[in-house]
Amino acid sequence: MSKHPPARPYRLYPAYCFRASPTFDAWVKITAADVQALRSEPEFQGQRIYFHLNHPIRYVRIVGVVVAIDDINLKYTVLTIDDGSGANIELKIVRTSVETYNPKSTPTSTQIDNVNVISQFGVFEVTVDHVCLDIGSVIKAKGTISEFRGIKQLELKRIWVISTTNEEAQAWAETAAYKKKVLSTPWHIGSSEHEKIKNSIKAEKKKVQDDARQDVEREVRRAQRRKDKEAYLAQREVKLESRRRREETMMDAGALI
Numbered sequence: 001m002s003k004h005p006p007a008r009p010y011r012l013y014p015a016y017c018f019r020a021s022p023t024f025d026a027w028v029k030i031t032a033a034d035v036q037a038l039r040s041e042p043e044f045q046g047q048r049i050y051f052h053l054n055h056p057i058r059y060v061r062i063v064g065v066v067v068a069i070d071d072i073n074l075k076y077t078v079l080t081i082d083d084g085s086g087a088n089i090e091l092k093i094v095r096t097s098v099e100t101y102n103p104k105s106t107p108t109s110t111q112i113d114n115v116n117v118i119s120q121f122g123v124f125e126v127t128v129d130h131v132c133l134d135i136g137s138v139i140k141a142k143g144t145i146s147e148f149r150g151i152k153q154l155e156l157k158r159i160w161v162i163s164t165t166n167e168e169a170q171a172w173a174e175t176a177a178y179k180k181k182v183l184s185t186p187w188h189i190g191s192s193e194h195e196k197i198k199n200s201i202k203a204e205k206k207k208v209q210d211d212a213r214q215d216v217e218r219e220v221r222r223a224q225r226r227k228d229k230e231a232y233l234a235q236r237e238v239k240l241e242s243r244r245r246r247e248e249t250m251m252d253a254g255a256l257i
Contacts, residue, residue, distance in 0.1 A: 010054045010186030012041065017189055018049075018056050020197055022182050027061040027142050028052075029178035031085035035060055035145065035152050050145055050152075053186045059144060060154055062089060063162070063171040066137045071124050077110075077117050079126070079156075081139070090153040091141055093117065093126070112156055128161050138162040140171050 018024040030052075038050035038057060050057050064083030072078055079091040094111045108116040118125040126133045133139070140162055143154030162168045189197070 008054075010188075012051070012054050013187070013189060015044070016201055017194070017197055020189060020193060021056050021187055023052075023055040023057050023187070025059075027059050028055075028057050028183075029061045029175040030183070031087075031175065032062060032064065032081060032083050032089035033085035033087040034179075035062070035089055035154070036087045038145070038152065048145055052183055055183060055187050057145070059142065059157075061140065061142045061175075062154070063140045063168065063175065064089075064138070066133055066135060066139060069124075069126055069133060069135070071117075071119055077119075077126060078153075079133070079139075081141070090148075090151075091143060091156045091159075092146070092153055093156050112159065115156070115159060128159050131161050133161070138168055 013021075034052065038052055040050055044056075048058060062081060062083060064081035066079055067082045067088065068078075068080035070078045070080070075095055075097070077093040077095060079093065080088050081091060082088050093115060095117055096109050096111065108114070110117055114129045116127045116130075118127070128139070138161070140160045141154070141156060142158040143156045146153055146155055162171065
């Protein structure tokens with residue numbers, strides 16, 4: 001019996017190809033169960049890049065019901081979301097430190113502009129656009145993927161409260177359409193597109209090198225101009241000093257007459 005893993009029916013492309021992926025820089029519309037099923041690959045460990053088939057995924061959009069709100073500590077608050085997919089997902093809200101939070105200059109007490117966490121004098125609330133979240137609130141959220149004790153969670157970046165069944169139905173329709181259109185089949189790059197990507201990278205690398213070379217040349221020219229100016233001023237000072245001495249000599253000679 002072979003100990004080698006079965007061959008994949010798709011190619012896992014190198015990282016330099018990810019720019020052409022429909023998912024790498026997109027908010028991928030999937031469910032909580034889909035997020036938990038995303039896998040990591042050895043060559044991308046620690047980069048917070050996960051895969052569905054060969055689609056590289058960093059950013060996720062989910063829709064679901066708030067089933068728990070936990071005040072973890074002064075740094076984090078966690079929303080647990082159930083979207084009926086068979087798995088829950090935690091949304092981690094990063095709070096602004098007590099030392100740096102200033103209500104006059106900062107709109108909220110978190111790193112999300114429309115999310116506020118109020119935890120004081122026995123009161124604990126999470127508000128979105130000044131609407132208090134509660135168990136049963138339906139939300140649409142975007143976040144980056146991380147892991148805690150082997151379980152995937154999302155670090156919240158954007159969130160909206162869904163207030164009507166039509167909004168919720170539309171959000172679910174968007175998820176279904178996205179999964180069918182983008183995620184149902186492996187991502188494929190043709191040879192011509194692959195060549196374009198490599199040529200684009202070469203052109204960008206050359207531009208960076210050219211820009212760096214031009215920066216050095218500009219600095220050399222600036223340094224030379226400074227040197228020339230200093231030399232000119234020094235020479236001018238010598239001439240002025242010589243002129244002053246001649247004038248002093250003439251004045252002294254005139255005084256003796």
